[in-house]
Amino acid sequence: MTSNHSISGRANALADDTTFDESGFVLDDDASFDGDQLDREERAALRRVGGLSTELEDVTEVEYRQLRLERVVLASVWCEGTAEDADNSMRELAALAETAGSEVLAGLVQRRANPDPATYLGKGKAAELRDIVIAEGADTVVCDTELAPSQRRALEDVVKVKVIDRTALILDIFAQHAKSREGKAQVELAQLQYLLPRLRGWGESMSRQAGGQAAGGQGMGSRGPGETKIELDRRRINTRIAKLRREIKEMKTVRDTKRGSRKANAVPSVAIAGYTNAGKSSILNRLTGAGVLVENALFATLDPTVRKAETLDGRLYTLADTVGFVRALPHQLVEAFRSTLEEVAEADLLLHVVDGSHPDPEGQISAVRAVLADVDATDVREVIVINKADVADPEVIARLQRHEKHSIVVSARSGEGMEELRALIGEELPHPDVEVEVLVPYSRGDLVSRLHEQGDVLESRHEAEGTRVRARVHANLAADLADLVTTA
Ligand SMILES: Nc1nc2c(ncn2[C@@H]2O[C@H](COP(=O)(O)OP(=O)(O)OP(=O)(O)O)[C@@H](O)[C@H]2O)c(=O)[nH]1
Numbered sequence: 001m002t003s004n005h006s007i008s009g010r011a012n013a014l015a016d017d018t019t020f021d022e023s024g025f026v027l028d029d030d031a032s033f034d035g036d037q038l039d040r041e042e043r044a045a046l047r048r049v050g051g052l053s054t055e056l057e058d059v060t061e062v063e064y065r066q067l068r069l070e071r072v073v074l075a076s077v078w079c080e081g082t083a084e085d086a087d088n089s090m091r092e093l094a095a096l097a098e099t100a101g102s103e104v105l106a107g108l109v110q111r112r113a114n115p116d117p118a119t120y121l122g123k124g125k126a127a128e129l130r131d132i133v134i135a136e137g138a139d140t141v142v143c144d145t146e147l148a149p150s151q152r153r154a155l156e157d158v159v160k161v162k163v164i165d166r167t168a169l170i171l172d173i174f175a176q177h178a179k180s181r182e183g184k185a186q187v188e189l190a191q192l193q194y195l196l197p198r199l200r201g202w203g204e205s206m207s208r209q210a211g212g213q214a215a216g217g218q219g220m221g222s223r224g225p226g227e228t229k230i231e232l233d234r235r236r237i238n239t240r241i242a243k244l245r246r247e248i249k250e251m252k253t254v255r256d257t258k259r260g261s262r263k264a265n266a267v268p269s270v271a272i273a274g275y276t277n278a279g280k281s282s283i284l285n286r287l288t289g290a291g292v293l294v295e296n297a298l299f300a301t302l303d304p305t306v307r308k309a310e311t312l313d314g315r316l317y318t319l320a321d322t323v324g325f326v327r328a329l330p331h332q333l334v335e336a337f338r339s340t341l342e343e344v345a346e347a348d349l350l351l352h353v354v355d356g357s358h359p360d361p362e363g364q365i366s367a368v369r370a371v372l373a374d375v376d377a378t379d380v381r382e383v384i385v386i387n388k389a390d391v392a393d394p395e396v397i398a399r400l401q402r403h404e405k406h407s408i409v410v411s412a413r414s415g416e417g418m419e420e421l422r423a424l425i426g427e428e429l430p431h432p433d434v435e436v437e438v439l440v441p442y443s444r445g446d447l448v449s450r451l452h453e454q455g456d457v458l459e460s461r462h463e464a465e466g467t468r469v470r471a472r473v474h475a476n477l478a479a480d481l482a483d484l485v486t487t488a
Pocket residue numbers: 030031034274275276277278279280281282283293294295296297298299300301302323324325387388389390391410411412413414
């Protein structure tokens with residue numbers, strides 16, 4: 001049984017509306033409440049690169065990162081789940097495509113038990129897709145899956161324009177957004193890992209043509225003068241992969257050292273994680289006043305940002321923003337970003353942000369938990385932060401609260417619930433547990449500050465010789481104060 005429905009007309013999938021209809025959406029531009037809009041323009045400038053790659057090209061032949069999409073038609077095979085799931089998935093793909101800088105012209109969904117092993121869509125549907133591509137004047141087809149190299153090529157032969165898959169699309173967004181040296185290295189590693197098996201597919205057909213074992217890439221005889229271009233490429237890529245791995249490892253060591261010193265000072269850490277576009281950076285900005293890029297785009301944040309913040313009672317903690325998660329995050333990316341994601345595992349508290357106004361918030365929560373499990377970050381104390389309460393359906397919020405007992409409802413936009421969130425963070429973070437009473441001479445104002453930042457000050461009094469403070473502190477600070485202790 002084959003049924004389908006197509007989505008046509010301009011879709012602005014990143015708008016707040018929750019239906020994917022034909023009228024086209026208006027982008028919500030009113031995002032200026034969520035802190036300073038850093039480098040938004042700069043990034044917008046990246047969005048559309050005109051005149052590039054309108055002709056059919058083999059992605060293995062071009063510098064991968066130059067891949068820029070323009071006028072795209074989406075294609076998806078819907079195998080399981082409800083029509084709503086299929087719609088959500090299509091809407092997400094459209095949002096991803098728009099984030100990558102392309103214009104989504106139409107979408108085609110085919111209901112089918114399994115994707116066609118040869119061309120992903122069935123033969124007839126693929127031909128129909130070709131007609132849509134011509135009618136819309138599209139230059140790229142994006143498939144909602146990770147295609148086998150042969151599928152991609154076969155489908156390209158039918159539709160006669162470039163075909164890319166969801167994985168390549170996400171990799172492209174990451175490549176556009178990576179800023180730090182570490183982020184760039186991680187993305188490049190993921191891209192090369194994606195590329196490698198795709199080179200092989202091509203290499204195999206080449207060697208069959210050559211008809212000789214020498215070109216097949218196996219055995220000693222295949223190296224040296226008889227080496228094909230593909231093998232050279234593969235070897236170059238492997239060398240590069242090894243180098244990137246080493247670099248990423250070194251950068252992780254630097255980060256570990258920094259984190260180590262925060263740990264030694266017993267500065268508690270909070271990690272913010274969640275589905276992409278859930279509002280993680282907006283919440284970080286609300287909590288710290290830091291100007292972290294907030295954008296109605298997927299994967300706005302790629303580089304981990306660690307900020308200082310204070311609990312209501314003045315204790316210092318660190319707050320880390322993380323890269324957004326997405327359903328079926330390409331495994332190459334999970335691998336490459338493992339070292340960054342592991343920071344979540346080290347945190348004292350995880351704020352798991354979910355967009356309460358999303359059509360499938362439960363799906364977002366489980367997608368995020370799947371990635372967290374993948375990087376062994378499931379032991380951290382987790383609070384579900386249901387965000388966007390200003391626009392979410394109250395019934396959906398109530399439903400989420402019923403299922404997620406340890407949750408809190410906020411709106412980074414209106415500020416609703418943010419005081420409660422601050423209070424909750426204060427409660428959830430480990431409390432210092434050594435009670436001390438010290439007399440700090442006036443010359444040691446630094447110690448008084450440390451007491452306030454790191455400890456729970458219970459009482460503080462100015463006396464002739466100095467400030468008398470009674471406080472609960474962690475063991476390290478207690479040791480530093482040992483000489484000043486009057487009563488324990
Ligand atoms: N209506 C509403 N919109 C919000 C709220 N919080 C964030 N947004 C919007 O949601 C979009 C995404 O916000 P970000 O803070 O960039 O989300 P993020 O989770 O950091 O996204 P990535 O870094 O891309 O994974 C922006 O357009 C925000 O203005 C909220 O409470 N209500």
